[in-house]
Amino acid sequence: MxxxxxxxxxxxxxxxxxxxxxxxxxxxxxxxxxxxxxxxxxxxxxxxxxxxxxxxxxxxxxxxxxxxxxxxxxxxxxxxxxxxxxxxxxxxxxxxxxxxxxxxxxxQSNPSQFDAFNLEKSLVLPLNGRDSPSTIATTKYGTLHVSHGSKITSFDWSMRRKSTILTQFAAIDSLLAMSPSVAAAGASDFSGLQVLDLQKGYVKETLNWENMTKSSCTVQAIGSSADCLFVSFESGRRNSNSIMVYDITSLKPVSEIGHNEIYGAEIDSAIPANKLRWLSGYNLLMSAGSHSAISGVSGDIKLWDLRSGNIVWEVKDKVDCFSDVTVSDNLSAIYKVGINSGEVSYMDLRKLGDMSTWVCLGDQNKVVNGKKEGFWIEGGLLEQRVFRKNLMGRVKDMGGPRITNLAFGGGNKMFVTRKGQQSVEVWQSSVRGF
CATH class of the missing domain: 3.30.710.10 (Potassium Channel Kv1.1; Chain A)
Structure with a gap:
């Protein structure tokens, strides 16, 4: 060789x-x-x-x-x-x-890690006390903040419990994660918005709205963009409301939009925004609110231009007002769940106009065995298909009490809370090693 x-x-x-x-x-x-x-x-x-x-x-x-x-x-x-x-x-x-x-x-925020059709429950995060979660918030780093009763419990990106602080609220209705250690919190029965240090457990700053009646102001919704913090306030007497815009770094007021003073029977202007969502792709703020009266539930959805402070588009809903509404920047659409029908409908943001109508995601003309499919509701047969709950995940994960909150974070995690349970479920499409 x-x-x-x-x-x-x-x-x-x-x-x-x-x-x-x-x-x-x-x-x-x-x-x-x-x-x-x-x-x-x-x-x-x-x-x-x-x-x-x-x-x-x-x-x-x-x-x-x-x-x-x-x-x-x-x-x-x-x-x-x-x-x-x-x-x-x-x-x-x-x-x-x-x-x-x-x-x-x-x-940590790669959307390709999330597979909505292959979810499984990977963790259950227990909470101290007997209060069920009222709202949850996540950061882009995967941190999770959970309000339960008067407390806020924080978990880091690996879902380890970091801290639990006691707040001045009896119950927290709105929660926004500003960073892994700072959150904005408010309630519909407590005056002012509080910016909280979740590590040291103290109030960094309190934001209030100066309304004409000089009464207390409660928080109805919180939202944010990269530069601004948005807060929907309502006066304690419930006769005025407004959306305040703050600089998210200095927390100084920048502008005020949608200021309403209610006189007499002006029901429409009495509806404060209870949902705020920033659309970065359109540079618009979505606000939505609903009101329950003897005649039924009515509501409105508005898109605001912050530069002018004007409404660029608005829809009022009295026939099948929303029980929930959200907006997707990526899909260019507004989605609602009808409070009467239970249907999921959408509007295309690229085609909004005076004649915009809701399009049901269900197949309205589906025929089964030669007959048009429908579901009996009180008062007769609904002549269209109604969205019903879909099964999600593996058989062993299905069931349980009604879902009260959903949130997403950490790239491949979905967080779920249920009525009457003192815990948060963590759902994942795959188990990653961080």
Whole structure:
């Protein structure tokens, strides 16, 4: 068998490029790390890590364990499983130092990780006390805040309980996660909106609306955009309402829209917004509210231009007012669940006009065995198909009391609360190693 000469298999020395020239050695508080220039440049041109790839002095006086986690993020695009042992806020702050926060966020908020048709219940998060959850809020980092009774319990991205604080509210009706450790909370029977530090358990700031009657103001809904905080207020006497716009960083008032003073029997103007949702793709704010009277339930949905403070589109609903309404930026549509029919209907945001009508998602003309399908309701046969509950997940996960809240976060998680239960269900389409 002929021998193989290693020397002859190598290119001439003047043509070789040492592999070591691409290897970067970094000293992080005395611990040595080695990686490649290509890996470091994935952090982006504005990151310290990219600068280290070109530098000859590579010492960083930071936590080496956190650096190891973030270096793994650069290499694979995902956080390693050992990241669960660290607090999300520590990782966020460290990612800010290296200016790779956007990479950290995208690794935990990848919508491709969510498969709505393959959900299974992965965890049940118990809550202290005997109160059921009234509302839940999530951050883009996967943090979960749950209000139950007068308390707010927070869970970090790995679903570990972080804290439970006692608030001044008897029950919280509106909750918005402003960061992993800060939330805005309000109630329909308690004056003012409170911005709470959820780690230290104190009120950072209280926001009130100065109405004409000088009465107390209760919070009906909270929303936010990247720059603004939106709060729907109603006077304690229930004779005026408004939507206040605040700078989300300074919490200083920016503008006021939809200010209504109610006189006599002006029922329509008596409806405060109890849902607020920002449409970033359209730069519009959606507000929705409903009112129950002897004649039935009426409501309205409005789209606001914040620059002018004017309504650019509005629909009033008295025939089949919504029991719930939401809007999707990605799908360019407003969805409602009819309070009378139970049907899910939508309007196309790209085709809104004076003659806009609701389109039912059900097949209105479905024929079964030669007959038009319908369901008996009180008063006769409904001449169209009605949406009914769909089965979700595996057989072992189905059933249970009525769902009261749904929220999404952490890329592949859905959070569910049920009537009478002192816990939060975590549903996932796949179990990821963070």
């Amino acid at each position: 002929p021998s193989i000469s290693v020397a002859n298999s190598m290119p001439p020395s003047n043509l070789r490029k040492p592999l070591e020239s691409n290897v970067v050695t970094i000293d992080v508080a005395g611990q040595i790390f080695q990686t490649t220039k290509q890996t470091l440049t994935l952090a982006g041109p504005d990151s310290i890590l990219s600068q280290l790839a070109q530098s000859t002095h590579r010492f960083v006086d930071r936590d080496p364990e956190l650096f190891s986690i973030l270096l793994s993020l650069l290499r694979t695009g995902n956080l390693p499983s050992k990241a669960k042992a660290f607090d999300i806020e520590d990782l966020i702050e460290e990612s800010k130092f290296y200016n790779i926060q956007s990479l950290l966020v995208s690794s």
